[in-house]
Structures are given as structure tokens and as C-alpha cells.
Amino acid sequence: MSTSRAPARAGEPLPAPPDSPSAYDDPAPPASGVRARLATRRGLLTVCSLLAAALLVSVVVAIGLGSSVVTPGETARYLWAALSGGRIAPDEVTTYQIVWQIRTPRVLLAALVGAGLSAVGVVIQAMVRNALADPFVLGVSSGASVGAVGVTVTGGLAALGIYAVSAGAFLGALAASLLVYAASASRGTLAPLRLVLTGVALSLGFQAVMSVIVYFAPDSEATSMVLYWTMGSFGAATWGALPVVAVVVLLGLAVLHRYGRALDVLALGDETAVSLGVSPDRYRKGLLVLVSLITGVMVAVSGAIAFVGLVLPHVVRMVAGATHARVLAVAPLAGALFMVWVDLVSRTLVAPRELPLGVITALVGVPVFIALMRRKGYVFGGR
Template sequence: MFRRPQAKDRPPVHRSPPRISTPGSGTAHLAVAPLVLGLTLLLLVSLVCGVGLGAAGIGWADVLRLLGAGLTGGTVAAGDAAAYTIVWEIRLPRVVLGAVVGAGLAAVGVAVQAMVRNALADPFVLGISSGAAVGANAVILLGVFAGLGVWALSLSAFASALAATALVYAMARSPHGLTPLRLILTGTALAYGFEAVTTVMVFGAARGEAARSAIMWLLGSLGGATWAQVPLAAVTVAAGWAWLRLRAESLNALAMGDETSAALGVQPARLRRELFLVTAAVTGTVVAVSGAIGFVGLMVPHVVRMLVGADHRRVLAVAPLAGAVLLVWADLLSRLLLAPAELPVGVITAVVGVPAFVLLMRRGGYAFGGR
């Protein structure tokens, strides 16, 4: 007699891995491709406006002519030498660096909010910017590393940001890995400590231009932007964004909780450790060249989620462009409102961003991660 095959005798059925859905994925959102195209065009227009507008009155025709001459390698008349220097050596590297920094802060903001599962998280919640401030103010106020010349500020800020990163990692690490609560508590506690050190240096230094420069750096400024700063910042931000895009599905899982992500085949402790290193590298780099520009990494990810949903594949495609546009215009306003004096960029991002963010939050039933 033939025995009827039992369930345990049957070959296993291979199923494709489940698709990770995110909260709010079923609601209507804007299409990503047209939004990316529109933001790209808006960014190009913003860059031109950032170069064309400023305290020194240069006509739009002259700005476009000088930009064309620089891009094509054309010659510039002797009478246009001063205007060419303003356009190519002062304004253009500033707006390009502003776009890079804005893109980096927005992308890292998305990653940090997923890493710690906290709607109030931003790139500075890990204490990296406060650590960078210690190194920057040591150069500005105490003259440390003065022998490095123009590189002293950026290198000192980046080195202290790396030191702060290592300290946060060492103190937050546990046998269970980097848990969200330990990361937030450790980063916040150390940030207060770093800020206390910075405050002591500011109050202990002689009043004058040095103290004003320190405050400008603490609130964010692109006034010292040069072409030499752009390549490293751009490469770091692009590499960090590319890595985050490759791990977008894993970020979707991590945002749902450690148990859910583990059930979906994601190792939360390992992913959180990798995210910590990537976000620290990008944040340390952009803070070293621009200072502590706040609110971009907090606001932009939430606004983008309202537009395209909570799927990190969609959010990471849009957020860097939105952050770049926002920071280019914020920097432009910081130059124009009190021209020829400048306001810190962080003041503009807060003044413009806070009411805009509150209005967007009140438009519907938005919640972190979806609608």
C-alpha cells in the first residue's frame, strides 16, 4: 500500500521575502519623479539667484556672462576682474557649499530619525556638532593650530567631531549593541558637556571680533566658504547618501522596531552601528565647513514625508534636494536682510522653518512615519 504523503514529507515551498510596507504607504502622495525634477530645476534657479544677488550690485547680464566665461574657459576683460572674483571666488563656492551642506543635513536627518526612532531627532542629537564646536572655538578664541592657516578651523572642528563620535560610541555601547534610548541619552548628555566647555571658552576669551566669530560659527555660517572645501564635503555627502539609498529597505524595517526588523531579516544592532558611523562622518564633515546649522535635519525629513510618504526609498530621493534648496535660500537671506552685515544661517532656518513646520503639522493628521 502506498502511504499518502504527509505534510512533513512534502518539499518546502520557497516564498519571496515579504515586501516591507511603511505606515501611511496606502495614502495618496505626490509622485517622486516629477517632484525630483521640479526640485532639481528649482535648485539650479536657486544657485543662479544665490550668485546673482548680494551686497555688491552686479547686473544679471554680467553675472550670466561671467558664469558662462568661467564654465567655458573664456577670457574676462580687465574691467571685469573684480566682478569675476566676486562671482567665482566668493559667491559661487558659497552657494554650492550651501547646497551640499543642506543636502547632507537633510539626508542624515532622515537616517537619524530612523536609527533612534524619535521624531525630534536631528543630525546633532548625537552630540557631534557640540563636539565640533569645542575644536572650532579653540581655534577662534584660543589660537590653537594657528600654524595650519586657513585649514585650522575646519580640521580642528572635524577632529573634535570625530573625538566626540568615539566618546559617544564608547559610552552608548552595551552588550546588546547601540540601542536608541542609550544613543539619545548619551548624545544629549555629552552635548551639554561640550556646550559647557564652549561657553567657558567664550566667556574666558577677550571680547571683540573673536567672540562674535565664535557665536557666528555656533549658529552656522557659510561666510568662509572656499572652493577647497567643496570637493571633500561633496564626496562625503554623496557617498553617505548613496549608502543610505542602498539600505532604504532596511531603514523601513528599522523604523518599525527591533523585533519587527529582526523578523524581516535585518540585524538592528549591526545596522544601527553602521548608521551611527555614516551619520557621524557626514555630520562631522558638514559641521566642520559650515558650523552648527540647526533645524534643516529636523524639519526637511518630516516635510518630505508629508509629500511622498514614509518609504525611505522615496524620502531619500527627495529630502537632499529639498534641504539643498532650503539652505541656499536661507544663506541668501542671511546675506541680504542686514547687508552688508550678515546674520547666522541658523537664525534664518529657525525663523523661517518653525512657523512653516507648525503650519504643515496642523494641516492634517500627520504622525512620525506616516499619516
């Protein structure tokens, strides 16, 4: 005689999920190479250490490259002088300011946003069990764009000065999240399909509102702002905005990693989750709040950057397997590394002009995504 298990509450220990593939598993032959090493804690630590070292080197290189090239050695010296309070020669002050005041916050912001987008993409794909989901499928980016453009056109939140647009974008993102939750919740439950469809519908509605605002705008400034929020850029990065983003993203990553086993269970489907004693609705509500907060903060400082949260989770999952604890350990480092180089290309490829980040991520993401779909050993939400 079978016994039923009471659904676990968010934060409680979860039972180990059965060893059966979900819609996101790779049904390839037994693990080998990098994937086999990632299956062990020591191997995972080694891979993460290598990615962290590559990220550190990339950050130093990216800070030094631009219209004014600074060698990695000189870049490291300037960074050490800034951190330790060292002295800089008078003839080096201009170069030092370029390195520390302009490029360093931008590169660090790129790393943070890349890490956040990748991790949130992993979580949302498991949460809604949709391989095409990304951090902006819930309409958060469109809501942030409406908030940013509305502040620009109306002059609202002027008391916040240079942070007015970012604050408007963040408030718009939160409002979008609340609307998605209110419209998709039915009798206190959040069905994955309803959540996705509601997010897509509201996203289109926010885009229409944004178009109306631009149409009646007295000048072309709103049009430029729309382009910025829909294509993405780190051009407005400052030291003042960095701490808030760093705290939210890093703490968010730590909390999301603790949801690893819950995500494993959610990816198997609601019926399986309930049979294992997990309440999918309770976990889905908590994850919705968390990913909306992280996404809203990132969009507020960088705009909407496509394909990072869609493609990178699949690439990492191919290497690390379907266990979310491993994926959430590797994905942020891979996303940070990728975004640092994307930002470097965007500001150096056609210098002194700057390409929108979304252009580069699309040029890279589309071919990779098509290649993944054509790969026989990988499954996108089923065969």
C-alpha cells in the same frame, strides 16, 4: 511551525518590510496628487528633475544677487567663462571675481550642506525612531564647536593655516561621535533611546566645556567663534574647502540611499526588524559612523544650522510618503534648494551686515513644525 531567520548583515539584500505604518507614516487617505505621482518611478524622476531645475536656477540667481547685483544672464556668462577658460573684458574683472571667487563657492557650499542636513535628518529619525531627532542630536555639533573654539583660543593646528579651525571642528565632531558610541553601547548593542539620551547629555557637557573655554579666553575672539559655530554661516566658504565637502556629502548621500530598505525596517521597531531577519544593531552602528562623518564635515565648514535636518524630512515625508528610498531621493534636493535661499536672505536682508543662518532657519522652521504638529493627518512618533 514558524521558522526563524538569521539577521542580515549590513550591505546584504533585505526582505521587503510589511505594509504597516511606522511612527513616521502619514495615515491620511489613499495617495493623490504629487504623492501619487511619487509612488511611481517615472513620477519620482519627474519631481526630482523639477527640483533639480529649480535648484540650478536658484543657484544662478543667488550668485548674482548681493551688494553688487549681477543679472542672471551676466552671471551665467561669467560662470561659463570660468569653466571654459573664456576671456573677460578688463573692466569686468572685479565683477567676475565677485561672482566666481566669492559668491559661487558660497552658494555651492550652501546647496551641499542643505542636501546633507536633510538626508542625515531623514536617516537619524528612522535610525533612533524619534520624530524630534536631527543631525545634531548625537552631540556632533557641540563637539565640533569645542574643537573650533579650542583651536582659536590655543592656536593649535597652526600648521594648517586657514584650515586650522575647520580641522579642529572636524576632529571635535569625530571625538564626540566616539564618546557617544562608547557611552551608549551596552553589550555591543545600540538601543535608540540610549543613543538619543547619551547624545543629548554629552551635547550639554560639550556646551559647558565651551563656555569654560570662552570664560578663560584672553580676548573676545572666542566669543565670536562660539556665535559662529552655534548659529551657522557660509561666510568662510572658499574653493579650497569645497572639494572635500562635495566628495563626502555626495558619496554619503549615495551610500545612505542604498540603506533605504534597511531604514524602512528600522522605523518599524527592533522586534519587527529581527523578525524580518535584519540586525538593527549592526545597521545602526554603520549608520552612526556614516552620519557622524557627514555631519562633522558639514559643521566644520558651516557651523551648526538648526531645524533643517529636523523639519525638512517631515515636510518631504508628507509629500513622498514613508518609503525611505523616495524620501532620500527628494529630501537632498529640497534641502539644497531651501538652504540656497536661506543663505541669500541672510546676506541681503540687512546688508551690508549678515544674519546668522540659524536665525532664519528657526524663523521658518518653528512655524512649519508647529503647523505639522497640528495637522490631523500627520503623526509625530505616535498619537
